[in-house]
Structure formats: structure tokens, C-alpha cells
Amino acid sequence: MILHDDVFDVPPRDTDLHQEVARRGCVFVSHDAEQARIPEERDSLMSAGLRAFFVRGQAPVADLADAFLAALPEIQGLLERNRDPFIARVYKPGPGQAKRLRVSMTYAQWLKRKR
Numbered sequence: 001m002i003l004h005d006d007v008f009d010v011p012p013r014d015t016d017l018h019q020e021v022a023r024r025g026c027v028f029v030s031h032d033a034e035q036a037r038i039p040e041e042r043d044s045l046m047s048a049g050l051r052a053f054f055v056r057g058q059a060p061v062a063d064l065a066d067a068f069l070a071a072l073p074e075i076q077g078l079l080e081r082n083r084d085p086f087i088a089r090v091y092k093p094g095p096g097q098a099k100r101l102r103v104s105m106t107y108a109q110w111l112k113r114k115r
């Protein structure tokens with residue numbers, strides 16, 4: 001795991017961060033899901049070729065980290081099945097919910113939107 005504070009002296013623009021993560025061949029993980037909604041940032045994620053996970057939920061950070069760790073088998077399976085860029089959300093499941101992971105955009109869906 002590489003933290004952006006270990007790479008950048010000052011907080012980078014998200015688009016610069018996306019390029020650096022891609023250059024290093026890493027998977028992108030963030031709590032800032034705005035990056036998946038803002039067109040410029042979503043385009044940056046996809047054009048950089050990133051497989052991105054956004055940890056979501058109204059919970060303390062430790063609970064969200066636990067949710068991410070609980071979803072690791074699903075995350076690893078998704079990474080093994082998909083080499084193309086995608087945007088996925090990892091959730092802290094609520095009562096009665098079993099699903100912790102949802103792909104919100106594939107590379108093919110992004111390309112279709114871009115046309």
C-alpha cells in the first residue's frame with residue numbers, strides 16, 4: 001500500500017494522483033467518491049486505466065476499513081476477472097444486507113458514454 005502523503009509533498013490534484021497510481025501499476029482506493037461522479041475526475045480515472053474502489057458509508061473510518069477488509073475476497077475476485085478499468089463501491093452493509101461490493105462503471109460503459 002502506498003499513501004499519497006508518502007509520494008507527494010503537498011496534496012496533489014486528483015487527476016495527478018490518478019496518473020501516479022497508474023504509473024506505479026497500483027489499484028486505486030479512496031473514500032472520496034466525488035471522484036467517481038465529477039466527469040473530469042471520472043474521465044481521469046478511466047483514461048489512466050485505473051481499477052478504482054471507493055469505500056462508502058456513514059460510519060467511523062475504522063468501521064469502513066473493517067468493511068473493506070471483509071470485502072477483500074470479493075475485491076480480489078473482481079480484480080482477477082477484470083483487467084480493464086472500472087469504478088466500484090465498497091459498502092459497510094446495513095442490517096439485512098449481504099452485498100458489500102458493487103461495480104458502478106465499467107470501461108465499456110464509460111466508452112459508450114464518451115461517444
